Amino acid sequence: MHYMISLFMILLLLGCGSEAKKEEYNGRILLEEKCALCHNLKMPPDTYENEKAPPMMAVVFHLKDFMKINNNQDKTEKFIPFIQEYVIHPSKEKSYCDEESLRSYGVMPSQKGNVTQEELKAIAEYMYTFYDQQVYLQEMQAKAAFDALPKGEQLVRKSGCLNCHAVEKDKVGPSFENIAKSHTKNIIEVIQNGSQGKWKKFNNMMMPAFKDKFSKEELNILKEWIDDLGKIESPKPWKVKS
Ligand code: HEC
Numbered sequence: 696m697h698y699m700i701s702l703f704m705i706l707l708l709l710g711c712g713s714e715a716k717k718e719e720y721n722g723r724i725l726l727e728e729k730c731a732l733c734h735n736l737k738m739p740p741d742t743y744e745n746e747k748a749p750p751m752m753a754v755v756f757h758l759k760d761f762m763k764i765n766n767n768q769d770k771t772e773k774f775i776p777f778i779q780e781y782v783i784h785p786s787k788e789k790s791y792c793d794e795e796s797l798r799s800y801g802v803m804p805s806q807k808g809n810v811t812q813e814e815l816k817a818i819a820e821y822m823y824t825f826y827d828q829q830v831y832l833q834e835m836q837a838k839a840a841f842d843a844l845p846k847g848e849q850l851v852r853k854s855g856c857l858n859c860h861a862v863e864k865d866k867v868g869p870s871f872e873n874i875a876k877s878h879t880k881n882i883i884e885v886i887q888n889g890s891q892g893k894w895k896k897f898n899n900m901m902m903p904a905f906k907d908k909f910s911k912e913e914l915n916i917l918k919e920w921i922d923d924l925g926k927i928e929s930p931k932p933w934k935v936k937s
């Protein structure tokens with residue numbers, strides 16, 4: 696009986712020991728630590744002068760195209776091994792960078808000693824997933840759609856107003872349409888200082904103060920946007936979903 700218990704305990708301890716040895720690598724953090732010195736990591740990247748290296752988004756999109764990386768198998772068999780090899784043994788011949796970029800950046804200095812193969816595996820995994828053309832396209836489209844909205848609607852969306860308000864339907868607070876129709880005179884003041892108890896229907900729910908959150912100009916834009924909702928009958932030009 697004793698024997699059984701101690702064997703069990705030993706197995707348990709061994710189990711824990713080997714678990715602790717297996718390190719968890721975080722690709723994002725490693726990428727920032729080891730690669731951000733030269734590569735711009737943002738998606739899309741900021742543009743600035745005297746770049747030391749191509750932005751990481753460009754690197755990954757380029758590699759995916761040229762190496763025909765389309766799925767997880769390609770990632771495991773081609774993408775990760777290429778990164779693991781190139782970062783340690785970079786060369787003009789192996790680089791997929793075009794001649795002109797190679798001339799302006801120079802070949803990447805070997806990162807031997809700065810990064811291990813296991814770390815590179817985690818970095819490459821992260822690069823493959825994060826720099827995704829499809830996601831990028833969707834983000835760009837969403838951004839273009841947002842930029843095309845009236846400024847007032849942009850502010851309303853960005854500032855959390857839609858947690859409590861919608862255009863047509865009452866939610867936690869009155870719909871913007873009803874606010875517009877009520878001809879509230881002091882919209883700007885309300886946004887700055889909040890409001891409570893004025894609209895009986897909303898059970899004394901509080902409209903929080905947004906003091907200092909908006910510039911004078913933004914407050915005017917918000918007021919005009921709300922006022923306009925009361926003026927226009929159908930078809931309704933706004934795009935905010937209830
Ligand atoms: C000291 C600056 C520097 C650091 C640090 C650096 N790179 Fe680079 N890297 C470059 C330059 C310059 C190029 C462009 C020339 C080339 O392709 O070699 C490049 C190109 C690349 C390429 C593209 C190769 C190709 O065929 O197009 C990959 C992949 C890459 N780097 C990965 C990494 C990773 C991953 C890290 C971090 C572990 C890293 N780099 C850190 C400077 C750097």
Ligand code: HEC
Nearest residue numbers: 854855856859867868879885890891892893894900901902
């Ligand atoms: C946490 C919920 C909440 C948020 C967030 C919120 N509101 Fe309100 N809002 C309310 C409530 C509740 C009322 C009704 C208050 C009352 O009865 O006095 C209200 C009322 C209003 C009124 C009408 C006030 C009046 O005097 O008739 C305006 C205008 C308004 N909100 C604009 C905004 C704008 C713009 C934003 C975003 C910057 C915003 N609200 C964010 C809950 C909210």
